[in-house]
Amino acid sequence: MSSETWTIRKVLTWTTQHFEKREVDSPRLTADVLLSYVLKVSRVRLYVDLDRPLSKDELTAYRALIARRISGEPTQYLTGVKEFYNRPFKVDGRVLIPRPETELLVEACLHALPKDAPSRALDVCTGSGCIAISLAAERPQASVLATDLSPDACALARENAEALSVGARVTIVQGNLFAPVPEDARFQLVVSNPPYIASGEIPGLSAEVRREPHLALDGGQDGLAILRRVIEGARRCLLPGGLLAMEIGETQGNAVRELLQAAGYESARVEKDLERRDRLAFGTQPAATGPQA
Numbered sequence: 001m002s003s004e005t006w007t008i009r010k011v012l013t014w015t016t017q018h019f020e021k022r023e024v025d026s027p028r029l030t031a032d033v034l035l036s037y038v039l040k041v042s043r044v045r046l047y048v049d050l051d052r053p054l055s056k057d058e059l060t061a062y063r064a065l066i067a068r069r070i071s072g073e074p075t076q077y078l079t080g081v082k083e084f085y086n087r088p089f090k091v092d093g094r095v096l097i098p099r100p101e102t103e104l105l106v107e108a109c110l111h112a113l114p115k116d117a118p119s120r121a122l123d124v125c126t127g128s129g130c131i132a133i134s135l136a137a138e139r140p141q142a143s144v145l146a147t148d149l150s151p152d153a154c155a156l157a158r159e160n161a162e163a164l165s166v167g168a169r170v171t172i173v174q175g176n177l178f179a180p181v182p183e184d185a186r187f188q189l190v191v192s193n194p195p196y197i198a199s200g201e202i203p204g205l206s207a208e209v210r211r212e213p214h215l216a217l218d219g220g221q222d223g224l225a226i227l228r229r230v231i232e233g234a235r236r237c238l239l240p241g242g243l244l245a246m247e248i249g250e251t252q253g254n255a256v257r258e259l260l261q262a263a264g265y266e267s268a269r270v271e272k273d274l275e276r277r278d279r280l281a282f283g284t285q286p287a288a289t290g291p292q293a
Helices: 007-022 027-039 043-048 058-069 077-081 100-110 130-136 151-163 201-203 225-238 253-262
Strands: 081-084 086-091 120-122 144-149 170-174 187-192 238-247 264-273 278-286
Touching: 007 027, 007 058, 027 058, 027 077, 058 077, 077 225, 081 130, 086 130, 086 144, 100 130, 100 187, 100 278, 120 130, 120 225, 130 144, 130 151, 130 170, 130 187, 144 151, 144 253, 151 264, 170 264, 187 225, 225 238, 225 253, 253 264, 253 278
Parallel strands: 120 144, 120 187, 144 170, 187 238
Antiparallel strands: 081 086, 238 278, 264 278
16 A cells, blocks of 8 residues: 555455455455454445545554454454354454354254243353353343353453343353363253364364464364263253253264264254254253253
């Protein structure tokens, strides 16, 4: 960008082309989002004011974000926010960026929690808190316990719970999976979006994904290490007839269904995401035998 006059229209056109050459995902959308962030306006406002010139300081700030995005830093970390289930969640390098597929997991979980009665849910590997907080926000009588191994993730999840006005009903505790969960605690729902990428696949991920916390990505040698522990641990915590709901990798459907069946769950099933890839797995705690000791 030279010293000539740069309008919003001109800046967006140049940036989109630059991102296309550098193979940045969604080049126009990314250009829009970053400029909206710099100018502190909505994307709609950008298009109302296409002929508005940018100041020197605005151009400097925008250039800096372009450079960081080209280097592989995710857009959501640059703006510090990710919309999830119609709510703005604070995100940064401490947590995995919430994905649209995970909204499908929330949608499925809501069917397991009554709209007009008290209920209890457990979210294992909560990260930003997007699942736990969304459930609490959508079910005003629900209380949610959320765990994460990362103290940094827990701190950010607490910030999100307070900012989204559910801090009184979402309790976030640091610890390894079920370790922080009281022995006598029982839940209608256990939900988890655990690390499920095989260790050997991580170096081949995009630069953007590799910027996200390794702890939130690495599912062990076969990608199933954490999923196995979630499947086993949830049997202790679920009420009879309670639901275990998990996000999984697109190639893991058959293996996870078998793990659920072997662990004694009923109605073990796998569902696909909007791109018809295996993405969600469910199992029901047997009603006859109740939770495992």
